[in-house]
Structure formats: structure tokens, C-alpha cells
Amino acid sequence: MSDERYDFVVLGATGFTGQFVVDEVARVADQEKLKFAVAGRSMEKLQKVLTESSQRTGKELEETPIIIADVKNVSSLEEMCKKAKVVLNCVGPYRFYGEDVVKACIENGAHHVDISGEPQYLEKMQLLYSGKAREAGVYIVGACGFDSVPADMGVAFATEQFKGDLNSVELFISLEAGPDGLAGNVTTLESALHGFAHAAELKPLRKSLYPNRLPRSKYPLKTRMAGFMPDIQKWCLIFQGSDRAIVNRSVRYNYEVNLQRPFEVAAYACVPNFFYLAVTLLFGLIVGILAKFSFGRALILKYPHIFTFGVFKQGGPSKKQMETGTFSITVVGKGWKEKLPDADTEHDTAPDTQMIVRVSGPEAGYVATPIVMVQCACTLLKEISQDKFRGGVYTTAMLFRETSLIERLIKNNIKFEVVKEQFSL
The missing domain is CATH 3.30.360 (Dihydrodipicolinate Reductase; domain 2)
Structure with missing residues (x-):
């Protein structure tokens, strides 16, 4: 993956949960040395989220990069994924909007974490995309919130x-x-x-x-x-x-x-x-x-x-x-x-x-989930070795069991x- 990519891209940053994920990324960005962007359909709404997050966190976020991406527009997802090391996908219900994001991540070299609590979606992603993700060296990790x-x-x-x-x-x-x-x-x-x-x-x-x-x-x-x-x-x-x-x-x-x-x-x-x-x-x-x-x-x-x-x-x-x-x-x-x-x-x-x-x-739902999601993404970015897993679709305990996630x-x-x-x- 290119060093020019953003470490994190928060997709669905204007959603109810997504706004608090932005807060949490902003909170840890300095200590983790993260470069991040926010993504969604509306420039105006994304700018508003950054302004409100600045007020809540005390961080200067108005200049945070913005990517226009729509889960109903595959080409926009592909362009977003080309700019990301890890996509933090906050757009649900995932049974309707998740698969195209997963596919775009695999095809464009971005890891993917989400906060789905939907077994049908999660297990379908494992069935259909684990082999493709492994071939691409991409990690797809679902249920990275309070669920589960x-x-x-x-x-x-x-x-x-x-x-x-x-x-x-x-x-x-x-x-x-x-x-x-x-x-x-x-x-x-x-x-x-x-x-x-x-x-x-x-x-x-x-x-x-x-x-x-x-x-x-x-x-x-x-x-x-x-x-x-x-x-x-x-x-x-x-x-x-x-x-x-x-x-x-x-x-x-x-x-x-x-x-x-x-x-x-x-x-x-x-x-x-x-x-x-x-x-x-x-x-x-x-x-x-x-x-x-x-x-x-x-x-x-x-x-x-x-x-x-x-x-x-x-x-x-x-x-x-x-x-x-x-x-x-x-x-x-x-x-x-x-x-x-x-x-x-x-x-x-x-x-x-x-x-x-x-x-x-x-x-x-909205305090623990952003904390958990961001720490999963940090662990994936900083600790997961291609030599051991080589990409694929995983649960958190499959992938993070021998990492510092619990300590984090x-x-x-x-x-x-x-x-x-x-x-x-």
C-alpha cells in the first residue's frame, strides 16, 4: 500500500455513529501519528461534522481532508479506497450497503473494519470474499464495535x-x-x-x-x-x-x-x-x-x-x-x-x-463502539503481519488474539x- 494513502478514512462520517467515530479518531490521531480523512455524500454535511467535532474534541479539524463517496456509487467507493490504508465503514444497515464497500476495498488495496452486528452480512462476506481478500493481502474485519x-x-x-x-x-x-x-x-x-x-x-x-x-x-x-x-x-x-x-x-x-x-x-x-x-x-x-x-x-x-x-x-x-x-x-x-x-x-x-x-x-452504542472501532483499526494498521495472516475475512478474536488490542x-x-x-x- 502506498505511503501517500491516508491511514484512516471514516466512511459515513455524517451518520449518527460516524460523527462519534470522527471524534475518537481525532482524539487518538496525534498519539498514534495518524493521517485521516472523512468520507460521505455531502461536502456541506462533512464540513459541518468536522466543525462540530472540533468543538467537542478541542482539535483543529476544519482542514481535515474530505472525500466525496456514496455507497450507491461504486466508482466513488473505488476512488476512496485508493486513498485509504484502512476504511472505517460506519454506513449501515450493512446488508444493503456493506458488500460494495468490502469489494471496493479488496480490489483497491484498503483494509476494512466495520461495526456491523448483522450475522447474515458478516458470514456472507466471509463466504464470498475471504479468498479474494487473502489473494489481495487485504484484511476485512467485521463487528468491530460493541457488537461484538x-x-x-x-x-x-x-x-x-x-x-x-x-x-x-x-x-x-x-x-x-x-x-x-x-x-x-x-x-x-x-x-x-x-x-x-x-x-x-x-x-x-x-x-x-x-x-x-x-x-x-x-x-x-x-x-x-x-x-x-x-x-x-x-x-x-x-x-x-x-x-x-x-x-x-x-x-x-x-x-x-x-x-x-x-x-x-x-x-x-x-x-x-x-x-x-x-x-x-x-x-x-x-x-x-x-x-x-x-x-x-x-x-x-x-x-x-x-x-x-x-x-x-x-x-x-x-x-x-x-x-x-x-x-x-x-x-x-x-x-x-x-x-x-x-x-x-x-x-x-x-x-x-x-x-x-x-x-x-x-x-x-456511541461511546464504547467508537473507542473499540478505532483501537481495532489502530491494531490492524500497526501490528498485523502479512507473514502470518496474508489477508482474509476475520473476526476480531481470529485476528487480534495475540496483539495488544486488549491492553489498548x-x-x-x-x-x-x-x-x-x-x-x-
Whole structure:
């Protein structure tokens, strides 16, 4: 890649999340010695984003280079990618707008990171473009935001701390609100709705991507749709986001490439009490049914505050909501104290050991996500060796497991910690 390229180009800088990614790039640019540009459809809106980011960050950004690029105009994407070392793609829903950006990056020598939480898009990119990216020496790394770095790297952190063999990992995801509650931008909801609507795509896609099943343990993980979880003393329900899918891809890679024992994964969302659990299940059922139909999706997107109890709304969260929100993901790993030398050798007894780790940080969607995305991009730019990976489509734990990413995140207010050392079940 040419040294004349910008280190980072933030595509979709005028979007709700993109503006905060610009803030974060500006914040770290001096210490990381980065040259960056912003990209989008409107010169006027991009200039406004730079002016507002200057006010928020105290950085002089008005002279930051601007690239006019439209996800519906392939030639503009190609020209943008020729000017970038790493494209930070903030334009969603990715099922509609992501593939052309990935393709342009591969064909024009730019690495690509995104903040998608859409398993269909992410796994389709791996199926269609991993070989092409490898040939081009380009890295395509999806889900580099709250979806799903805390989960994926949290599990990687747990496997490093667990001294025996893991049999299962359960993720318990908590979003804590400040006095003004939680809120998300409607684009995130739109992505989720299309994920529900097209969930049937995943089975044939995964059959093509992974024709061989992973070995199954004699002691399978018992999952529940909802209930009280004694390991963490909270009410939970199955989490429908991308975390489990992302971690499963990393587990498979570690088994097939690094010859590490595979384990089962489950993900749950935590709620304050049984009442919240019951109401969430009821409205989740209603939204899930409506999401199957175009008129239902349109209705939800027209009145998001009604169908989500105000959690999603046009214009996203307020400044106070972003400043006071927090997240935590508790990772409960269960397995055996003894580590067998062969990943395919079965243990003769039930799991006997447990460890709990936690990943936590500031508000998930618009504070933690920009931090995580930018640190992933910095790690990719500065630490990934062509000699080891030679390009391809990866999850974060596939690519960044032996890098400084976790240390970088810790330095930037994303905490990784062991809550309970290994103990007997």
C-alpha cells in the first residue's frame, strides 16, 4: 500500500455513529501519528461534522481532508479506497450497503473494519470474499464495535486465563442506564429488524461456509430461553444479537487453524427483574412477528419509541444518556481443571471447574463502539503481519488474539478483569 494513502478514512462520517467515530479518531490521531480523512455524500454535511467535532474534541479539524463517496456509487467507493490504508465503514444497515464497500476495498488495496452486528452480512462476506481478500493481502474485519468486540475478545481473554480445558462459555450482557434511561438510534433497530426478517438465510449460508460440524462434547451446554441465572444472580433471556455467532466463528477458527479444543457458546441479555423479563418477551414476540413483513418493519420504524418503550428513537440518545450509560458482559466459562494434550480427546468426567471474567465500559452504542472501532483499526494498521495472516475475512478474536488490542482497550476505558478465579463446581 502506498505511503501517500491516508491511514484512516471514516466512511459515513455524517451518520449518527460516524460523527462519534470522527471524534475518537481525532482524539487518538496525534498519539498514534495518524493521517485521516472523512468520507460521505455531502461536502456541506462533512464540513459541518468536522466543525462540530472540533468543538467537542478541542482539535483543529476544519482542514481535515474530505472525500466525496456514496455507497450507491461504486466508482466513488473505488476512488476512496485508493486513498485509504484502512476504511472505517460506519454506513449501515450493512446488508444493503456493506458488500460494495468490502469489494471496493479488496480490489483497491484498503483494509476494512466495520461495526456491523448483522450475522447474515458478516458470514456472507466471509463466504464470498475471504479468498479474494487473502489473494489481495487485504484484511476485512467485521463487528468491530460493541457488537461484538467485548464478547469476542472477552472470550479470548477468558480462554487465556482458564488453565484447563473449556467445555462451555455463557455470555451475560447488561446495559445500565443513567437517570435518563437508555436510547439507541433507529438505524440500529432497522438492522436488527432485517436480521429477524431474514434469519432463515443463515442456515444455508452456514452450511456452505462450514460444511463440517465441530466435535460435540459428551456434556452439552444446557441453554434456556429465559429465567433466573444462578451463576450471576440475574433474570435473563436469550440474546438475539450477533455475539454468539461471532464467538462461534472464532471458536471454529481456533479449532481448525490453531488446533484448540472447541466449546459451546450461549449469550443472554440481563434484565432488572421478572416483570421486565415478561414484558420484554411479550414485546419481543410482537416485534419479531411484525419484522417478518415489510409493512410491519415500516410500522416499527415509523413509531420506534412505542414498539421499544423509547429505547430506540429518531436522533438517538441524548448527550446525558451517553455520558451516564454503561455496559458489562460477564463471561462464565466451565470446563475441566485438567488440560488434555489433544483437542479431539474427550474428557471422561463432567466439567469440574468454573471461571468468571467481566468486560465493562461506558455507554455501549456511541461511546464504547467508537473507542473499540478505532483501537481495532489502530491494531490492524500497526501490528498485523502479512507473514502470518496474508489477508482474509476475520473476526476480531481470529485476528487480534495475540496483539495488544486488549491492553489498548484497557487504556481507553474498556475494562477486562477476572471476577472469580477457577473454582470447583
